[in-house]
Amino acid sequence: MDSQACYSILKYVGKSLIKVISLLIAVSILSFILVSTSPVDPVRAYVGEVGMVNMNAESLARLEAYFGLNTPPAERYWNWFSDFVRGDMGLSLVYRQPVDEVIGVKFMNSLLLMLTAWFFSGILGFILGIIAGLYRGTWIDNLIKGYSLLIASTPTFWLALVLLMVFSVWLQLFPIGLSVPIGMKASEVTILDSIKHLVLPALTLSVIGVANIALHTREKMIDIMVEDYILFARARGKTRFSIIRHHALRNIMLPAITLQFASISEIFGGSVLVEQVFSYPGLGQAAVAAGLSGDAPLLLSIAVISAALVFTGNLIANLLYGFIDPRIRRGNMHG
Template structure:
């Protein structure tokens, strides 16, 4: 049985490599087909009008406008496989350096939101499922349905208006105070600036976990073995801990790791609203500015992180449930 695990992992790694290739190719050709002119976007129409043809030609060469898209993509792919992600056209720095700086700010933000939404979603889902049809279940389910249909950027604007503009208890944006040198930024400053973005991502990431956990918990509470446990005189708390959680922990774990993609997608909009200098804002800047090397680097890294979440869930599920490994081997 254990011999199938290496093949299970290898198969997922091959899928990951194919996925990254397809995602990077799709991102590249979508940017290439964009109607935005990199020169007009980054230099400006007025500045272009005052330049000579030689200067414009140099800019076109710098932005790769005269090179066929397929040739540019193949060249980028060869460099990427050699470990060179290229140079950002906007930041004029290696793409790997730009991503490492931006990702550092985003990871703790998204990681915090991921942990909070997972823990709170599991707890609320268990409570709702164990009390199906009761008032507490209706309140929690209603909350989940409302947040599921609430756009992340709208919720971010509401929280920004309430806590930063009206109450003035939290910063209005950015990841550090304005005008403070890097050496003078404290951990408290970073936490204060990350509360609203993390809270927004946590709230929007709760709904799916709550609803899914609720259904699984309700099914467990209505099963024959729970009825038998009640007949033996076990309390409701004992039944939830011994029988309910044991049957929902695997689906909840899978959903938690799969929710990484939602956290990543939501961070793009949230970082824009709060002007948070993370990987999401860098992706928007690269896309609007025609910075293809940076956008492709962010796309590949983001897809790898999202796939790693799903991959981890599959591996853990396969370790616990041998049937998953047998299906993968087949």
């Protein structure tokens, strides 16, 4: 690779990073505005109703000053943003711990859940889309298409409740909720225990995430199978597997990768509902608790981190395109 190509790649990556950083700043500002206009009083949420009754005016004023309620919104945002950049995310009102410690624990739980669902939904959706496209118009195609359309219109929380009722309550094959057995020390929890608690939440997210990838891969597969080079390969007596491997795979991988990385936002949004149904102690459940309690430091940090996760996924997808198809790389570099 010559110096001009390296420069073009670095320039493209630099522009993408600047765009991601700009979007994150915009997300932080919008989130701060929404949190600031929330009717939830952070002081009341922090001390509780009984505490508000027994609190004197001096203590109330100190708490309002601590939460910055007496300072202008712009100054309050800048104070939070500058602390956040330095790594100080503040103190969580709900968990009574530093926000970075809360997010560190919750994020690892959510990351395991989302990565598992993201991986299996992508693989399964890709395979089902290929099969449906190959057998277009047959009962196999109708079955996969019908399944995908049905799942795409199914609410995530409803599917989670159904799986919980069937596999946990009726069949008693999996735990009802949480990420570890109740009353067990952390040192006593085995990998098998963690997997048992992970199966149903991950299965819910995986099933929901299959639909879009399967349907789009099917359409792309149908378009490719009528191309001249595919018809020529068939005339030469090549098998379907050989045609897919040598001719179709590269073309159908591009839209699949696009949707796979774009589905990060969908999986994260679904994880919020899934974690609530299964009482799974992840980032989504922490976000709900922070929103209901007016925990601005935790809610703002979760909003920025989740946005960074989504934007990073899209950035990785854009960079991967160039490695899969050089034509896209050249278009991006000169765009």
